[in-house]
Amino acid sequence: MYETTYHRAGSVADAASMMASAEDGKYLGGGQTLLPTMKQRLAAPTDLIDLAKIVDLHGISEAGGAVVIGAATTHAEVASSAVINSKLPGLATLAGGIGDPAVRHKGTIGGSIANNDPAADYPSALVALGATVKTNKRELAAEDFFTGMFETALEDDEIVTSVSFPVPAKSAYSKYPNPASRYAMAGVFVAKGADDSVKVAVTGAGQDGVFRVGEMESALSSNWSPEAVAGISVSSDNLLSDIHGSAAYRANLVTVMAKRAVAAAG
Amino acid sequence: MMSKVTMRLNGKTVSADVEDRTLLVHFIRETQGLTGTHVGCDTSQCGACVVHVDGKAVKSCTMLAAQADGSDVLTVEGLANGDELHPVQAAFRENHGLQCGFCTPGMIMTAVDMIERHGAKLDEKTIRHELEGNICRCTGYHNIVKAIKAASDQMAGMKTATE
Numbered sequence: 001m002y003e004t005t006y007h008r009a010g011s012v013a014d015a016a017s018m019m020a021s022a023e024d025g026k027y028l029g030g031g032q033t034l035l036p037t038m039k040q041r042l043a044a045p046t047d048l049i050d051l052a053k054i055v056d057l058h059g060i061s062e063a064g065g066a067v068v069i070g071a072a073t074t075h076a077e078v079a080s081s082a083v084i085n086s087k088l089p090g091l092a093t094l095a096g097g098i099g100d101p102a103v104r105h106k107g108t109i110g111g112s113i114a115n116n117d118p119a120a121d122y123p124s125a126l127v128a129l130g131a132t133v134k135t136n137k138r139e140l141a142a143e144d145f146f147t148g149m150f151e152t153a154l155e156d157d158e159i160v161t162s163v164s165f166p167v168p169a170k171s172a173y174s175k176y177p178n179p180a181s182r183y184a185m186a187g188v189f190v191a192k193g194a195d196d197s198v199k200v201a202v203t204g205a206g207q208d209g210v211f212r213v214g215e216m217e218s219a220l221s222s223n224w225s226p227e228a229v230a231g232i233s234v235s236s237d238n239l240l241s242d243i244h245g246s247a248a249y250r251a252n253l254v255t256v257m258a259k260r261a262v263a264a265a266g
Numbered sequence: 267m268m269s270k271v272t273m274r275l276n277g278k279t280v281s282a283d284v285e286d287r288t289l290l291v292h293f294i295r296e297t298q299g300l301t302g303t304h305v306g307c308d309t310s311q312c313g314a315c316v317v318h319v320d321g322k323a324v325k326s327c328t329m330l331a332a333q334a335d336g337s338d339v340l341t342v343e344g345l346a347n348g349d350e351l352h353p354v355q356a357a358f359r360e361n362h363g364l365q366c367g368f369c370t371p372g373m374i375m376t377a378v379d380m381i382e383r384h385g386a387k388l389d390e391k392t393i394r395h396e397l398e399g400n401i402c403r404c405t406g407y408h409n410i411v412k413a414i415k416a417a418s419d420q421m422a423g424m425k426t427a428t429e
Contacts, residue, residue: 036310
């Protein structure tokens with residue numbers, strides 16, 4: 001790791017002013033992606049601004065038909081939250097399947113979505129559930145937040161403060177993890193909203209990150225069952241193809257994971 | 267950049283001036299001389315470096331020492347009570363839960379964390395799932411799983427006995 005200067009922010013405003021005075025700063029959430037990247041010398045920020053101890057970024061609350069998760073909430077906290085297990089069971093499953101127990105104790109929802117790894121789990125949940133990302137500057141719909149592989153709408157000094165999820169009627173997530181890294185080879189989040197609208201979002205497979213499958217959404221709107229999606233396949237044109245699996249293999253996984261997710265949602 | 271880092275390490279307050287880029291595992295091993303915590307892969311996958319920070323199992327190769335400033339850190343050296351091994355340590359010895367021993371400190375710290383979170387009386391499926399962040403290249407995991415199961419059953423018994 002190249003040299004860097006560590007700062008611990010006490011508040012969001014404090015963090016933003018530290019970033020303003022840094023030459024080439026990076027916000028640090030749980031560090032489960034950023035630190036390994038720095039160790040490989042693929043990233044070399046001059047300053048690290050640690051957001052993990054900012055009290056306002058922690059916590060899970062439910063109000064007005066939505067569950068709000070603070071950006072510094074860890075995957076372990078999401079997976080074990082009683083509110084999330086009862087209102088957003090798909091999200092609890094998703095968080096409990098990220099990485100391994102030690103990674104889940106450090107990794108945060110804000111850090112994960114700000115990084116927008118194309119194989120990360122959270123983007124699929126935010127898009128399928130129609131979540132709103134709140135930052136220190138504005139609010140963004142999930143679909144406007146994720147803009148491409150490792151790309152988001154965030155400005156360099158902008159901080160994700162929380163994510164608000166409308167409580168759905170049904171939700172579930174199913175992923176086929178890479179057996180070594182546990183990243184999604186394909187992960188499908190299905191949600192039926194309180195207004196009966198259906199969304200299906202896929203992670204791990206797309207070259208540009210998370211994407212929706214309109215054909216599956218229409219099929220599930222008229223018939224919420226695994227059979228409804230069994231015959232629908234996505235085009236492999238824009239899918240990832242690498243040492244772990246070809247685009248065609250991932251396309252098939254998307255259908256299989258969608259069936260499993262619908263079955264799990266019940 | 268150098269900064270002063272202070273933490274409680276196995277119940278004792280320690281402090282040192284280290285570079286900001288110092289990883290927690292290097293602070294523990296090199297600055298504090300506690301070499302029970304191992305560096306296996308250095309890529310956050312193998313779990314040989316697992317320690318507890320404020321009561322939670324984390325990979326100390328994927329955390330800066332500075333992030334642990336002000337925290338309570340427990341390593342494998344802090345588990346035993348004098349000469350008396352922690353029940354998880356004793357169960358690894360009893361069940362031959364190690365061969366070369368390199369992954370053992372991380373396995374034991376992960377096992378203690380898992381038993382604390384799930385309560386005692388773990389089942390085999392849960393143990394195997396919870397071990398996905400710890401790699402062992404010798405044992406094939408069977409005896410590690412047996413050791414954790416035995417320790418968890420024994421700790422359940424101890425808990426009942428004190429109630």
